[in-house]
Amino acid sequence: MGDLKHCYKCMEEYDAELHVCPHCGYDENTPHNPMYIAPGTLLHEKYLCGILLEFNGAMSEVGDLLKPEVFYVDAHGKIFDAIVKIYGRGDMVDILTVTHELKKSGLLDSVGGPLYISQLIYKVSSHAHIHYHTMIILQEFIARETIRLNQQAMQSAYDGEDVLDLIPETIAKLEASIASSIRRRATPTSGAGRPARAKARKRNA
Numbered sequence: 001m002g003d004l005k006h007c008y009k010c011m012e013e014y015d016a017e018l019h020v021c022p023h024c025g026y027d028e029n030t031p032h033n034p035m036y037i038a039p040g041t042l043l044h045e046k047y048l049c050g051i052l053l054e055f056n057g058a059m060s061e062v063g064d065l066l067k068p069e070v071f072y073v074d075a076h077g078k079i080f081d082a083i084v085k086i087y088g089r090g091d092m093v094d095i096l097t098v099t100h101e102l103k104k105s106g107l108l109d110s111v112g113g114p115l116y117i118s119q120l121i122y123k124v125s126s127h128a129h130i131h132y133h134t135m136i137i138l139q140e141f142i143a144r145e146t147i148r149l150n151q152q153a154m155q156s157a158y159d160g161e162d163v164l165d166l167i168p169e170t171i172a173k174l175e176a177s178i179a180s181s182i183r184r185r186a187t188p189t190s191g192a193g194r195p196a197r198a199k200a201r202k203r204n205a
Contacts, residue, residue: 010042010073012112023112025074041140044133045076050120051127052083053095058127059087062134067182070141075111078102079120095121138182145177 007021068077082101102108153170
């Protein structure tokens with residue numbers, strides 16, 4: 001095996017000669033802002049996907065909250081989308097059915113293959129805190145969208161656009177983005193509000 005390196009987005013190891021991460025699809029040539037690391041919660045996303053794979057009925061608890069685009073890691077969004085499709089057909093959700101669904105749609109390799117999917121359930125023992133993990137994933141997505149749209153507003157301000165229009169336009173864009181990416185308004189449960197997100201960031205630091 002040749003030299004390995006870690007992906008800057010999902011932190012998984014892969015061949016140093018590749019420029020696109022085979023686990024999450026991150027392209028090394030993707031433009032980025034060196035001033036910050038985009039808010040994302042890799043561990044919570046992996047744990048949530050693991051819960052949905054291990055406990056067939058867990059989808060009923062969060063399926064009406066999430067959409068694939070809220071996930072920080074593209075691979076997790078694709079896995080979640082496959083779970084949604086399987087669950088929507090009334091079929092059993094597990095490692096085998098999700099792997100088959102992704103293979104059928106030509107996405108299996110792009111999420112890391114069967115090995116990565118099977119690794120998602122290793123540390124899952126209960127789905128009792130599924131809403132906790134879901135809320136943190138949603139809050140991190142909203143944080144990323146807030147940063148993205150405010151950067152656009154900053155550029156518009158530098159370009160000389162009317163700043164009095166920028167604020168309401170930015171707020172409207174943020175509301176529209178959230179509305180299109182979240183299935184329904186989520187309410188924090190089991191204490192999974194802002195304090196939970198702060199605690200999670202300290203643990204993941």
